Amino acid sequence: MTAKITLHDVALAAGVSTATVDRVLNSRLPVREGTTLKVIAAAEKLGYHAVGLMRARLKERVPVRHLGFCLQKHNDHFYQTLAAALQQAAAQNQPEPCIAHIAFMDALEPSAIAEQLLALGSQVDALAVVAVDHPHVTAAVETLHGQGVPCFALLSDISAPHRAGYIGLDNRQRGRTAAWAVSRLSRQLRGDVGEVAVFVGSHRYLGHELAEISFRSYLRENAPGFKVLDTLVNLEEPQLAYEATLELLARYPTLAGLHLTGGGGTGVIRALREEAAGRQLVVVCNELNATTRAALIDGVIDLVIHTPVDRLAQTAVAQMLAATLPGAVYTGPQQRLLAMALFTPENMD
Helix, strand or coil: CCCCCCHHHHHHHHCCCHHHHHHHHHCCCCCCHHHHHHHHHHHHHHCCCCHHHHHHHHHHCCCCEEEEEEEECCCCHHHHHHHHHHHHHHHHCCCCCEEEEEEEECCCCHHHHHHHHHHHHCCCCEEEECCCCCHHHHHHHHHHHHCCCCEEEECCCCCCCCCCEEEEECHHHHHHHHHHHHHHHHHHHHCCCCEEEEEECCCCCHHHHHHHHHHHHHHHHHCCCCEECCCEECCCCHHHHHHHHHHHHHHCCCEEEEEECCCCHHHHHHHHHHHCCCCCCEEEEECCCHHHHHHHHCCCCCEEEECCHHHHHHHHHHHHHHHHCCCCCCCCCEEEEECCEEECHHHCC
8 A cells, every 4th residue: 555645755855844835735824936836846746645736726826025135233223224124115016026034143254144044045035135245155145046046235245156236335436425525524624634544344345345445546546645544344343433433533633534334333423422522533424323313413423425225125125026037037246226325414304
């Protein structure tokens, strides 16, 4: 007598969990279409008695695309705002229904990021990530590409050969804009003299590196009287940024300008409030939030370069859905560069 084929047998043949097979059979929760087809193929090969029902349920189902987003630092206001915008953009997308799945990464070691990418990538149709550029991350993106899951870089590009694309600001333009502001405003205050400092979160963020290079390039070409100091790394940690800014202010009494290319702004602003009163110092930070808004109004900083979060979310959802359409062909990484928003003390609401 032939043994009865079970859900467990189908799960083993398909390389998924028994719970996933049950969801495909009973439509209990959404399952990625590629996974569903893999389960049905395994069931058919084994001669599972309910394969006909699985196929019928697949035809009845309204296709729902599942989009995964690996963001950073759960408690960071910027990433909370971005997560909300991504979920809203997915929920409001028409005509293709889609769901945004958000994973926050507080452990930012490349190996941990790679693990998160592979874990979330197994559950979604397309993936977007904010990540450092590292071989571990590249390997995860290449693995997912091989599995048919397109991966996009958000905010900072990565060098994985088969990434689907990059969505964010033009970081070369961002660095040059910051340098333009520092040089023009500093000259009005004190002339073409003094030291200028630049913070990056990490040189592993290609966006930070490109912004820093462009910042230096602009000043070298257009304001050679300024001395750009060795780059400071704050790992986007406010406390590290605070301590480094205090040391910077103490060491360079003629400091003319400061540009923060990444996070850690609350620490920089805290140090400036404590020790920079009365100094003729031009400061450019990133992202408008409650802290940078107050610092602009109070004259602690001079310019905020802001990412249009809603537009970023809408563009990301549109690009990810386009990459998952039937018949979509990978033609290499695509760039979608967004126009930056600039905020000064004079255009605060």
